[in-house]
Amino acid sequence: MDCDDTVRRRLEAVRSTLPEGVELVAVSKFHPAGELRQAYDAGQRKFGESRVQELCAKIPLMPDDTQWHFIGHLQTNKVRQLLASRRVALIESVDSVRLLQAIDAESKRLGIISRVLLQVHVAREETKFGFSPEEFAEFFRAGAFRSLEATHICGIMGMASNTDDTARVAADFRQIADCRRLSLDLAPDLRGFDIVSMGMSGDYELAIAEGSTLVRIGTAIFGPREY
Numbered sequence: 001m002d003c004d005d006t007v008r009r010r011l012e013a014v015r016s017t018l019p020e021g022v023e024l025v026a027v028s029k030f031h032p033a034g035e036l037r038q039a040y041d042a043g044q045r046k047f048g049e050s051r052v053q054e055l056c057a058k059i060p061l062m063p064d065d066t067q068w069h070f071i072g073h074l075q076t077n078k079v080r081q082l083l084a085s086r087r088v089a090l091i092e093s094v095d096s097v098r099l100l101q102a103i104d105a106e107s108k109r110l111g112i113i114s115r116v117l118l119q120v121h122v123a124r125e126e127t128k129f130g131f132s133p134e135e136f137a138e139f140f141r142a143g144a145f146r147s148l149e150a151t152h153i154c155g156i157m158g159m160a161s162n163t164d165d166t167a168r169v170a171a172d173f174r175q176i177a178d179c180r181r182l183s184l185d186l187a188p189d190l191r192g193f194d195i196v197s198m199g200m201s202g203d204y205e206l207a208i209a210e211g212s213t214l215v216r217i218g219t220a221i222f223g224p225r226e227y
């Protein structure tokens with residue numbers, strides 16, 4: 001008998017804190033498929049991975065209705081491999097126009113529609129990937145999304161500064177949510193731009209207070225990662 005229900009208990013504890021309308025991505029990077037399976041058996045369907053090879057290796061180990069989210073930095077030369085799996089529900093971490101165009105071209109070639117979020121970079125003290133708020137606004141002001149043929153931009157993803165200063169973290173999340181609102185003002189014909197993906201184990205409650213609709217939680221569900 002399998003008595004280790006740690007993942008289930010942690011998952012249920014996290015879930016009990018999420019208001020209605022906020023979805024949960026269980027960030028399973030660096031954790032073995034057996035642990036993902038425990039989360040799946042407890043009802044979890046969305047899983048987040050940050051490396052193409054690891055994601056592709058886990059796909060056949062999990063049931064077909066698992067919804068895979070890609071959340072890591074995606075190199076243009078890995079787009080083909082990622083999309084060839086035909087199993088990615090959402091690429092959350094599109095951090096440049098060049099990457100977006102590569103995804104669009106490859107999706108068109110495969111005859112699929114890819115769903116993506118644009119990653120915005122607001123945390124100032126770290127070198128992180130993403131559009132700056134200015135680049136983000138410019139993208140929508142210029143209407144560049146209108147030329148996409150096989151890609152649907154479903155919203156925005158971002159991370160707050162890694163600090164104990166909760167006022168700073170809240171301000172970062174507010175800035176991410178503001179970027180989305182501004183885009184809707186700049187491009188009133190934008191449709192289905194609804195997802196605000198922000199919040200991780202240490203800060204998701206602050207993110208929800210600032211309008212997150214999708215939290216990406218790893219450590220609080222699976223425990224610490226062994227890199």
Ligand SMILES: *Cc1c(COP(=O)(O)O)cnc(C)c1O
Nearest residue numbers: 027071200201202216217218219
């Ligand atoms: C790893 C990761 C997470 C999860 O972080 P935890 O602190 O373990 O909850 C969330 N988002 C992104 C983009 C990540 O890379």
